[in-house]
Amino acid sequence: MTIEPAAGRVTRGRARTRANLLDAAFRVFAAKGFGRVSIEEVCEAAGYSRGAFYSNFATLDELFFALYRERAELIADQVAGALATDGPDLDVPAAVDRVTEVLLLDLDWLLVKTDFLAHAARDPAVAGTLLAHRARLRGAVADRLARAHGRTPLPAVLGDADGAAHAVVAAYDGVTTQLLLDRDVEGARAWLGRLLTALLTDGRGEPVRED
CATH class of the missing domain: 1.10.10 (Arc Repressor Mutant, subunit A)
Known part of the structure; x- marks a missing residue:
């Protein structure tokens, strides 16, 4: 032994x-x-x-940052995984369903994330931590949209894949603000699904087709 x-x-x-x-x-x-x-x-x-x-x-702040990074990395990985399921074609409604399921399950996480946002808004050094997470989350979305772009063109108003990723994260921010107040997870998931599908399909519910 x-x-x-x-x-x-x-x-x-x-x-x-x-x-x-x-x-x-x-x-x-x-x-x-x-x-x-x-x-x-x-x-x-x-x-x-x-x-x-x-x-x-060393401090409660250090623990808080470690906690935020751990959860943020997990969610970024989950989003990347949810978007990686399809092949070269991107099934937008199905991908949206998977992403909203990942992003909206944990109300406790939203509360902690909001605390971190308020803390970061008052401290530029802390803001860098939050900006790095948001950049990684957007990057996971943008990478998948860019890989699918040849077969699933994006609406022209969003510009490139990075612009579309910014729109996705902005929609999530808006919907989850309401979710924190009314605690209606299913309603928030439905709204986010409709918003993201409209954003990524030019409001038609199906991917934009190039002539």
């Missing part, structure tokens, strides 16, 4: 502690808001001491 080095076990244990702290922080931030949460509350929710917190994060 091979016995793993103690350092390896510590590394995995620390990674598990960090993951548990992030999960607990997500729940607490969603329930109370970032500005109303203390380190003690995060530790209590995770079942750890302050020492465990400080062995992983």
Whole structure:
């Protein structure tokens, strides 16, 4: 039997502690808001001491940024995966359905993301983190639209694939603002689906065809 080095076990244990702290922080931030949460509350929710917190994060801000990056990367990957299912042709309504399913499932994430947006608006350094995430999300959309462009032309008003990706993210921002207030996930999903389909098909419900 091979016995793993103690350092390896510590590394995995620390990674598990960090993951548990992030999960607990997500729940607490969603329930109370970032500005109303203390380190003690995060530790209590995770079942750890302050020492465990400080062995992983220097400040609550650092934890918040780590949490945001983790969730943002996951969602960007999910969007990219949802758009990668089709072959060279892009089935716009089907792709829209998959993307809205990914983007609208988690109201807690929207609350945390909104907190991060407000925080970033007051701090240029934090804003860079948010802008990088949004650029990656747009990039995933733009890449798929660009690869399908030869067979599924975009409406001229959107310009290129990058312009279309900006429109997709703007539509998502608008619909989710309403979603945060009325909590109507199905209504928001339906509206976003209609908006994105109209944007990407010139309002016809089918891809634009080149003559």
